[in-house]
Each structure stands twice: as structure tokens, then as C-alpha cells.
Amino acid sequence: MTSETPSECFVYITLPGQIEPVTAGRFVLSTDRRGVPEGRFVYGRSYLERANAVALDPVELKLAPRTYATASLGGVFGALRDASPDYWGRRVIQRHLAKAQPSEMEYLLSSPDDRAGALGFGLNQVPPAPKRNFNQTLELAKLQSIADAILNEEERPAPAAADDDHADAADHDQVEKLIMIGTSMGGARPKAVVEDESGLWIAKFNCPDDSWNNARVEHAMLTLARACGLTAADSRVVDVAGRDVLLVKRFDRQKAEGGYLRTRMVSALTLLRAEDTYQSRDKWSYVLLAEEVRRVCAEPGQNAAELFRRMCFNALISNVDDHPRNHAVIAKDNDWKLSPAYDLTPAVPISQERRDLAMECGDAGRFANADNLLSQSARFLLKRDEAEAIITTMEKQVQGTWYATARGAGVSERDCDKIASAFAYPGFALLLGRKA
Ligand SMILES: Nc1ncnc2c1ncn2[C@@H]1O[C@H](COP(=O)(O)OP(=O)(O)OP(=O)(O)O)[C@@H](O)[C@H]1O
């Protein structure tokens, strides 16, 4: 596949209430004469004729008989980018294809059909049967050792060119397993998708260079978030060959007779029409996201308030990795709403006066500070006193209960010491413009 060659694929979707996908449309990715990528998407006529057809996303690709075109994001529409592998998955696919730089289309087509959301991709007009053979939780030890092997591989130079023909046959099995392990899910941390009798989970593995037991700490933060009134993904920690692994229940899949129902899902990056790059950071904003959430969600007031609570919670646990891929909206049927919160991790920056979230949260930019969070509370459809009450209550709750929650989630005393300065840090309560 050269950069001049147009490449295309079919986009499939599993419609609300269904377990089998249908073809929604066709995506073509090409480059113009100057080498600038352009993506085009068109819904299939028979798809548009379906009474139960739904749009791929709530912002860009409205159900309509037209050709959508984009030069942003390397020509990959936001909804498709969200369904495409991210840092971890790309690493695994590079290894699988023995290519240092697969094309975007190769990334899309190489990842298995366990990606977040309801979309799928393929070269046949008729979608393949949905994936049924998931790795089981019982196989976590094997998956963990494969993830370790991929991490260790980082020490060695990446393969320079395609070498598929010479792929060692004995390695084939291993490679097949590799490609299964969480490739389609986003994020940077090693992970795998696993199934038990209740449904699908994302297994997140601890890494050797983690500063603390991430599995237990993230589980504790999801528990604390729920206690603070947020909707957060279900989680538990399991012991796998003597190591802790975090299991997060997938909220975009629901076990049903004979398969899985799938929920559409797009990230806040897509809602904000932003990229995952430093240059795009001026669009990363809770305040702007609140506007989008109000526009897109069936219950604007409820969702905007929930977003406000998440912003406050992230400020109170110093979760400075709250970038827009760590927020999403989902639609099980026709209506969109915020997804449960996920990927909540505390950080311990040295500064006690000022910590910045990844997204802007008020008039003073990204400053994780109560006054700053309050400064734009009206955009979250909250009255000033309601917003103040949320902040005050949550501040007390985080300050007063983080330790017991962490210990209850099995975080060691030593790790609690390490993360202690993340919670309700002094700068959070600093008064900015207001008089004391
Ligand atoms: N419970 C869930 N159900 C469905 N999809 C999820 C769930 N949790 C996370 N995801 C999706 O998987 C992606 C990766 O998960 P997560 O953010 O937890 O991983 P990570 O590797 O820690 O990410 P990061 O690179 O932000 O540190 C998310 O961006 C989201 O799209």
C-alpha cells in the first residue's frame, strides 16, 4: 500500500438491540497530489433506507445521502479514529505486521473486532460474523506474559520493513495471540479484552516502571468516584500469577442471547473536533465539552452536571491525565449520554500551589482550583450555589475518605504514602478572584 494508492474499506455497525453487524457505508482514504490525506465517507443507500439506521456519531456524520470529506486527523473521521487502535494497539500491530509504520487503513483493518463502540471495518461488503472467541479471564496469566514480552521488546529496535513472508511459522501462534490482546482498545497501558460468564472486561496490566500498584490504585479511584456520586465503570482486582491485574467491566457491551449488544461510543476528542496532539490542546476544554454534551445528550442538564462533578473529582485527586480520550459519550439506543467515568489515576506533582488538569476548566485555564472550576459553572447548567455545594461536599469526601477507600481496595500503606499528596492538594482551595 503506497501513500498514493487510495485505500478503502466498508464500515459496519451493530445496530441498537442487535448482535449481528450490518454495513453502514464506505470509507475511502486517499492522498491528493501534494500528499495531503483526505478521507471520504458515504452511507450505503440500503443502510439509509433502514428504519432503524443510526448515525455513526452525533456530531459529524449525520444520516444523509451525501459524501463526507475531511482532511483533519490524517483523513480519518473522529468516530473512525476513536474505533482505531491507539498507542498500545499500534505497538502490537507494528509488531504483528513487522512494519515500523503501517498506514492508518492498515491499523484500522488489522485490529480485531473487540474495539470500543459499535463499529467494525472490513474489505467485504457483507460484514463478517461478530467475534465470538474472546480470551477468557482464565487465560490472564498467558496474556500478562505476552504483554510483558511486548513491553520488553521496546528495548530492541523496531522492525524496519515489511517482512511478512519470512514470518517464522513457529511464531505464528504467538503473533495471533498478540494481535488479540487489547489491540483495538485505546490507551497507552498494556491491556487485554477478556470474557467471563458476566460479559467482557478490559484487563489492565501493571508495568514494571509504575510508581505504585496501579491496578489497586485505579480500582480505589473508581470506587471513590462512585462514593462521590459519579457514575463510574465497575471494576475489580484479580491476582494473576502473583501480580495484581485491574479488570474494568466494559460498558459498551452487554451480554445477550447468542452474542453481545454493542453501544456506540465516541470520545470527547471527537466531540471537540480535536486531535490527540499538543498543537490541538487549545481545544481541550471541559467548558467547551459541556457545550457539546448539552447539544448532543438527550438529558443535557443531568449530563452537564455529571461532567462538572468529574472535572471536580479529577481536580481533587490530581488526575492530570484527564485528556479528552478519557471522556466519552455513548448511545445504547438512539440517545447519547456521558459514558461512565474510566481511567481515573492520581498524580503527585511536586507543586502544592498549582496543578493543571489536561483540559481547561475555567477562566484561569487548566488550574485545578475550586474558584476556577466555579468560574464557568453556568456553562454546566448549574447555579452558583449548586456548584459550590458539589465542590464543598466532594472536597470533604475526598479528603476524609480517600485513605480508607484506598486501604479497602487493597492499596498498601506504602503506596498510600506515595499517593497521599494527590488528594485535595493545598492549591485546590486557594482563593483566586473572590474575597475570603
Ligand atoms: N469500561 C470501559 N468500557 C468500554 N470502553 C472503555 C472502558 N474503559 C476504557 N475504555 C476505552 O478504552 C480506552 C483505553 O482505556 P483506558 O483509558 O483505561 O486505558 P489507558 O491505557 O490507561 O489510557 P491512557 O493512555 O489514557 O493512560 C479508553 O480510551 C476508552 O475508549
Ligand SMILES: [Mg+2]
Ligand atoms: Mg485512557
